[in-house]
Structures are given as C-alpha cells and as structure tokens.
Amino acid sequence: MPKSSSTSNDASCVIFDLDGTLINTEAIVDDVVVSVVTNLLLNTKKKKSSSSSSSSNISNVSSDVQREIFDAAEDARGQRPLEASMELCDTLKLERRVGVDPKTLLEMCSETLRWGEEGMDAIPDMPGAMRLLRFLKEKKVPTALATSTSKEELTKKMKNSETGKKMLDYFDAICCGDEVKKGKPDPEIFHLARERLGVKRQDAGRCLVFEDTPHGVSAAKAAGCCCVAVPSLRREKFDMYKGADRVYHSLLDVELEDFGLPKFEDWRDVETVEFIADEGDERISTTTRKYERFLKLERFLELTGPVIRGFGRGSKMLGIPTANLDVVPLKQQIDKLAPGIYFGFAKLLGPNKSTGVHRTVMSIGYNPFFNDKRKSIEPWLLHTFDEDFYDETLSVLVVAYVRAECNFTTVDNLIERIKKDARVCEEAFDLGLVDGLDEWKDWFVL
Numbered sequence: 001m002p003k004s005s006s007t008s009n010d011a012s013c014v015i016f017d018l019d020g021t022l023i024n025t026e027a028i029v030d031d032v033v034v035s036v037v038t039n040l041l042l043n044t045k046k047k048k049s050s051s052s053s054s055s056s057n058i059s060n061v062s063s064d065v066q067r068e069i070f071d072a073a074e075d076a077r078g079q080r081p082l083e084a085s086m087e088l089c090d091t092l093k094l095e096r097r098v099g100v101d102p103k104t105l106l107e108m109c110s111e112t113l114r115w116g117e118e119g120m121d122a123i124p125d126m127p128g129a130m131r132l133l134r135f136l137k138e139k140k141v142p143t144a145l146a147t148s149t150s151k152e153e154l155t156k157k158m159k160n161s162e163t164g165k166k167m168l169d170y171f172d173a174i175c176c177g178d179e180v181k182k183g184k185p186d187p188e189i190f191h192l193a194r195e196r197l198g199v200k201r202q203d204a205g206r207c208l209v210f211e212d213t214p215h216g217v218s219a220a221k222a223a224g225c226c227c228v229a230v231p232s233l234r235r236e237k238f239d240m241y242k243g244a245d246r247v248y249h250s251l252l253d254v255e256l257e258d259f260g261l262p263k264f265e266d267w268r269d270v271e272t273v274e275f276i277a278d279e280g281d282e283r284i285s286t287t288t289r290k291y292e293r294f295l296k297l298e299r300f301l302e303l304t305g306p307v308i309r310g311f312g313r314g315s316k317m318l319g320i321p322t323a324n325l326d327v328v329p330l331k332q333q334i335d336k337l338a339p340g341i342y343f344g345f346a347k348l349l350g351p352n353k354s355t356g357v358h359r360t361v362m363s364i365g366y367n368p369f370f371n372d373k374r375k376s377i378e379p380w381l382l383h384t385f386d387e388d389f390y391d392e393t394l395s396v397l398v399v400a401y402v403r404a405e406c407n408f409t410t411v412d413n414l415i416e417r418i419k420k421d422a423r424v425c426e427e428a429f430d431l432g433l434v435d436g437l438d439e440w441k442d443w444f445v446l
C-alpha cells in the first residue's frame with residue numbers, strides 16, 4: 001500500500017478535509033441515508049405487493065437493498081450535499097424506482113440529520129485528529145480547512161462535535177462548500193484554500209492535503225497538491241485511492257517528515273527491539289527507523305465485558321489465544337481508537353481474579369489477514385492460564401498504540417509479527433518507558 005515514488009518532500013502548509021477526515025460524521029450520514037432510502041423503497045414495494053398476489057419477503061429484500069444503499073452512500077462521500085444526493089439518485093435509480101429527485105432526497109435526509117440540535121449525539125473526532133492539529137500549530141505550520149460543508153452547516157456541526165468549536169481555532173483559513181462554484185471532485189476549493197494560505201499556484205505541490213474520499217483525492221490532485229489519503233471507505237475499495245500520493249490507515253500513522261514537515265515527537269522507541277520491516281509492514285517510510293516503537297494514548301481506555309467466543313482461530317491456527325470482548329456494548333469507546341494493534345493490561349474479575357494483572361497485547365479491528373467483516377477486540381494476555389475463561393468478566397486497560405493492522409501472505413508471518421508486538425509491550429514496561437500509570441493505580445488494585 002505505501003507509495004512514495006512521487007511524494008513531494010517540501011510541504012510548507014497543510015489543507016484538511018473535514019467530514020470523515022477530522023470528524024466522524026460519515027457513519028451518522030450513512031445511517032440516515034440508508035434508513036431514508038430503505039423506507040422509500042419499502043413503501044413503494046408495499047404498495048405494489050398489496051395490489052398483486054405475490055408475497056415477496058420484505059425483510060429479505062431489505063437487507064440486500066440496504067447493502068446496495070450503503071455502498072452507494074459510501075461512494076457518494078466527499079461531495080457537497082446536493083451533488084452527493086445527485087450521485088445517490090443516479091446510482092440507485094431513485095427517480096425511476098420511487099419518483100424521488102435529488103433535491104427531495106436531500107430534504108428528507110436533512111430533516112433527520114439536524115446537526116447541532118439538542119438531543120443529537122456528539123460527533124466524535126477522528127482518532128489522532130486533535131494530536132495532528134495541535135502539533136502543526138505548535139510547529140507553526142500554516143493550515144487550512146477545505147470542506148464541502150456549507151458555512152451554516154459547519155457552525156451547526158462544530159457545535160455538536162466532541163471538541164466543539166475549538167477545532168476550528170486551529171486553522172489559519174477556512175473554506176466552505178458554499179464559497180465555490182463547483183464542489184469536489186472539482187479542484188476549486190483547494191485552489192481557494194491554497195490562495196488563502198498565500199501559496200502561489202506554481203507552488204501548489206507544497207500544500208499537503210489530507211482527504212478520506214476518492215472524490216476529495218481527485219480534487220486535491222487536480223489542484224496540483226500533494227495528497228495523503230486516510231480512507232473512510234472499506235478495504236475492498238482501497239483501489240479507488242490510487243490517485244493519492246500516500247495512503248495511511250489512520251491519522252496516527254502519518255509520518256510528516258516524509259513530506260518535509262517536522263517529525264512527531266511523541267512516539268517512543270523501544271531500543272531493545274530492532275525494527276526490521278517485514279512483509280506485512282506498511283510503515284515503510286522514506287526515513288528508515290532503527291527500533292520498534294509505540295505511541296502512548298492521550299487518555300487510557302478501559303474496556304470491560306464478559307469474554308465471548310471468537311472466530312475459533314486464535315489457539316488453533318496461530319497458537320495465540322485471544323480472549324474476545326463483544327464490540328457492540330463497547331462501540332462508543334472503541335470508536336475513539338483507530339483500528340490497530342495496542343498494548344496495556346488486563347485482569348479477570350471472576351474465578352481467575354487471583355491470577356492478577358497481566359500485560360496484554362491486542363488487536364482492535366478487522367483482521368485483514370482473515371478479511372473479517374466484523375470488528376473484533378482480541379486481547380492476548382501475556383500469561384499462561386491452566387484453563388479457558390469464557391464468560392468471565394475481563395477488564396482491559398488500553399495504554400498505547402503500536403501499529404496499524406496489516407495483511408500477510410503466510411500465517412507464519414502473521415504469528416511472527418504478533419510475537420514481536422508482544423515483545424514491544426514487554427520491553428516497554430520492563431524499560432519503564434510508559435509513564436502515567438500511577439493515575440490509574442486504583443484500576444491495578446484487585
């Protein structure tokens with residue numbers, strides 16, 4: 001996945017997309033689109049089937065249809081609302097199927113999507129967004145926002161976002177969708193952002209753009225900018241990001257020094273574990289690293305729940321048991337984390353409580369090697385247990401991020417990589433590289 005061939009390494013400023021890049025609105029929008037369109041289609045179907053004798057299975061049809069709608073909603077991302085609605089109507093043939101035009105569809109969705117209104121859930125930041133913005137400000141790198149959202153909607157969204165209006169204070173310039181004639185994938189908004197940052201057209205390559213959608217990447221590249229993609233679309237669609245200069249799994253993985261910008265200072269090297277880029281390693285940067293490393297979380301995260309049955313692969317296939325936790329009740333908490341590999345501690349609260357607190361390394365994500373469709377939380381406790389402990393309550397304290405999930409060509413390579421993650425965890429604690437644990441001292445009391 002890494003692509004560094006034509007990457008410019010002389011960036012002087014950074015331009016950000018908002019939705020899906022800095023704040024996580026995409027999941028909220030997709031939910032609304034899927035429910036509005038599903039209802040439209042089902043209502044028409046009901047009308048039709050009540051006048052005919054065929055008894056079609058509506059719930060069956062609806063799950064297929066929902067997948068189709070979700071897919072279309074994903075593909076339409078990155079554009080201004082009306083243009084996204086036009087693409088949706090077109091892809092799903094909504095005018096023909098249900099007689100709904102783009103403007104009407106947009107109105108129906110906006111009615112449900114009332115950003116900034118009382119009672120709406122707060123819009124979460126994307127993992128690593130504030131870390132990146134804070135760092136660029138500290139290093140005095142000029143930044144701009146280039147969003148397809150209109151000024152009015154932006155105000156509403158930020159009122160309801162986790163960090164609130166504070167995020168907007170980080171930008172030297174803000175460009176909204178209603179300030180340009182043509183929206184993304186047209187380059188106009190990136191030209192505007194570049195101009196507002198005082199960068200000449202011939203220097204557009206020195207603007208580093210962060211985007212999450214293929215439409216956004218097209219716009220940035222057409223404006224002559226250097227473009228980093230942090231995809232919000234599923235892995236199957238990663239081919240659609242081919243136009244980007246570099247693709248990262250999350251904002252946490254970005255190596256600013258590859259673009260000539262200051263290097264993050266919060267990664268900690270584990271100087272006893274040598275960095276050897278292995279097959280699955282997608283962290284190959286133009287600046288070679290010597291050691292494995294980890295990034296302490298700004299806020300540790302506690303995940304507690306009963307141990308459930310997983311995919312039945314850990315012990316059998318890998319010889320590495322992972323005590324899976326149910327993601328559903330923990331969704332809000334794990335959305336704060338980028339999918340990836342983490343380490344920390346774990347304790348059991350039932351019959352195995354007496355075994356104590358154990359160092360733990362875990363994967364929180366989709367396990368690309370197995371191409372899982374569902375997210376899973378899989379902690380491997382670095383301790384030998386005499387027996388299984390299904391159903392027992394497990395509490396995990398997530399302390400640090402190690403890397404993004406990767407794919408491997410062989411199981412042996414995956415196993416080797418997981419064992420190396422375990423060494424990073426062990427060494428980080430042995431060498432006393434993780435501070436801030438005392439704030440959690442109550443959690444360590446059994």
Ligand code: ADP
Pocket residue numbers: 307308309310311312313314315316320321322323324379380381382383384385387388389390
């Ligand atoms: P599953 O797919 O059901 O999660 P695994 O093969 O991954 O099955 O095995 C996980 C189970 O093994 C855990 O639920 C737990 O009961 C048991 N287990 C034993 N030792 C460990 C360990 N060190 N770390 C995690 N789970 C362990």
Ligand code: RBF
Pocket residue numbers: 310311312313314318322341361362363366367368369370378379380404405406407414417418421422
């Ligand atoms: N699965 C992957 O597909 N890619 C990975 O990079 C990956 N890294 C892991 C790292 C750790 C520390 C652990 C415990 C698991 C990791 N797995 C990874 C998950 C592994 O595929 C999963 O635990 C098994 O499939 C069991 O369900």
Ligand code: MG
Pocket residue numbers: 310311312313314321322323324378
């Ligand atoms: Mg498991």
